[in-house]
Amino acid sequence: MIDDTTARRQVVEAADRLFYTRGVQAVGMDAVRAEAGVSLKRIYSLFPSKDDLIVAVLRHRRQMWDAGIAASAERAATAREKLLAVFDFLDGWFREPDFRGCAFINAYGELSGGSENVRRTVREQKEAFGAYVAELVRAAGAPASLAPQIAILAEGAQTTAAILGGPEAAAQARDAAETLLDAALEKTPL
Amino acid sequence: MIDDTTARRQVVEAADRLFYTRGVQAVGMDAVRAEAGVSLKRIYSLFPSKDDLIVAVLRHRRQMWDAGIAASAERAATAREKLLAVFDFLDGWFREPDFRGCAFINAYGELSGGSENVRRTVREQKEAFGAYVAELVRAAGAPASLAPQIAILAEGAQTTAAILGGPEAAAQARDAAETLLDAALEKTPL
DNA sequence: TTGCCATGAGAACGATCGTTCTCTAGAGTA
DNA sequence: TACTCTAGAGAACGATCGTTCTCATGGCAA
Numbered sequence: 001m002i003d004d005t006t007a008r009r010q011v012v013e014a015a016d017r018l019f020y021t022r023g024v025q026a027v028g029m030d031a032v033r034a035e036a037g038v039s040l041k042r043i044y045s046l047f048p049s050k051d052d053l054i055v056a057v058l059r060h061r062r063q064m065w066d067a068g069i070a071a072s073a074e075r076a077a078t079a080r081e082k083l084l085a086v087f088d089f090l091d092g093w094f095r096e097p098d099f100r101g102c103a104f105i106n107a108y109g110e111l112s113g114g115s116e117n118v119r120r121t122v123r124e125q126k127e128a129f130g131a132y133v134a135e136l137v138r139a140a141g142a143p144a145s146l147a148p149q150i151a152i153l154a155e156g157a158q159t160t161a162a163i164l165g166g167p168e169a170a171a172q173a174r175d176a177a178e179t180l181l182d183a184a185l186e187k188t189p190l
Numbered sequence: 191m192i193d194d195t196t197a198r199r200q201v202v203e204a205a206d207r208l209f210y211t212r213g214v215q216a217v218g219m220d221a222v223r224a225e226a227g228v229s230l231k232r233i234y235s236l237f238p239s240k241d242d243l244i245v246a247v248l249r250h251r252r253q254m255w256d257a258g259i260a261a262s263a264e265r266a267a268t269a270r271e272k273l274l275a276v277f278d279f280l281d282g283w284f285r286e287p288d289f290r291g292c293a294f295i296n297a298y299g300e301l302s303g304g305s306e307n308v309r310r311t312v313r314e315q316k317e318a319f320g321a322y323v324a325e326l327v328r329a330a331g332a333p334a335s336l337a338p339q340i341a342i343l344a345e346g347a348q349t350t351a352a353i354l355g356g357p358e359a360a361a362q363a364r365d366a367a368e369t370l371l372d373a374a375l376e377k378t379p380l
Numbered sequence: 381t382t383g384c385c386a387t388g389a390g391a392a393c394g395a396t397c398g399t400t401c402t403c404t405a406g407a408g409t410a
Numbered sequence: 411t412a413c414t415c416t417a418g419a420g421a422a423c424g425a426t427c428g429t430t431c432t433c434a435t436g437g438c439a440a
Contacts, residue, residue: 022304023300026304028428040428044430050427105349107299108291108299109295110215110296110300113290123353148350148358151350156343159349160316160338164320165313219399228418231401231417231419234399234400
């Protein structure tokens, strides 16, 4: 028998694939069982309910998001370049053939009416991303008011790319962010 | 008996309220019947399926959105002010107590995996809004590349306001749009 | 080998869904 | 008044969901 950690990972990754592709409510627990190769009994011993599994999937998505952003930032030298690297990360993501928008936004739209846990988990990841951007804005020497503007650009790029179906929004948002950065640094010289 | 036009309107408005508040899949047709005061038989004679009703609701939402944007633009004199008026409209909307994000984005996240009709209807409204912004950008004498940037700000403000739960994103996006407008017009003088 | 216990496969359960059907009551007409 | 037709109320249907339960199987201790 596979150990709990492995089973847990298999279930979360399988559910993530299915949820992201088809939507959460459209995927039954039996489909998760088939995709993960883990029995229903085992799944329910690892996750007390589907709601808990959804939250675990969102946490897993957040780890992947954080890792992707961090990897993209590593290749940048300055805080300004790290900020713009966010949009380079988005650009690569938008070009993946199975890109279907931000899983957090999708889950929020689908489940926020029903699950408080989902609402909170989604809000937490958006707040964490906002804090990440705010820290880079501070390091770049720009006024704090720039941070939410950049975060809004990143959010908007994700929904625009999902709905219109092309990667262009990433470059457009990146250009806008660059303009905003230039304007902010101009007003706040060293 | 009420005529078809009235019944249709009652059903669409009732469904809109329920779908927007609780999510589409969480609302059964029987709940729509109760809220609208129109029998199931009648509903199914007006809309062949729930999918058709969803599309009708989205079209209704689009009319309300277009009207709101137009009313906000009417109070503005120049093209530049009309562009910024979009964010004033958003600001008022975000402050409504039952604001729960953009119905189109929510529907897309919830249903795009299953319904081609929903996908297309959502895409159409985003494209229409993009065209509206593009026309104003042109009238303002700014380069065309500014238009998608402003549209992305509007999209991002909507999801940010929905998830974080405050109206601040509207003013933040408005400030960003103003900065982008200034920078664009500076580079492209008359 | 024998008994035991945990496990997985999948049937079962109760709820709910979208959709259709039945039945009844009432309006309109001759 | 008697007949017809329509529409509404809601039961019914088949499917599917999340969750639980049953039962056969196979490893493991003695």
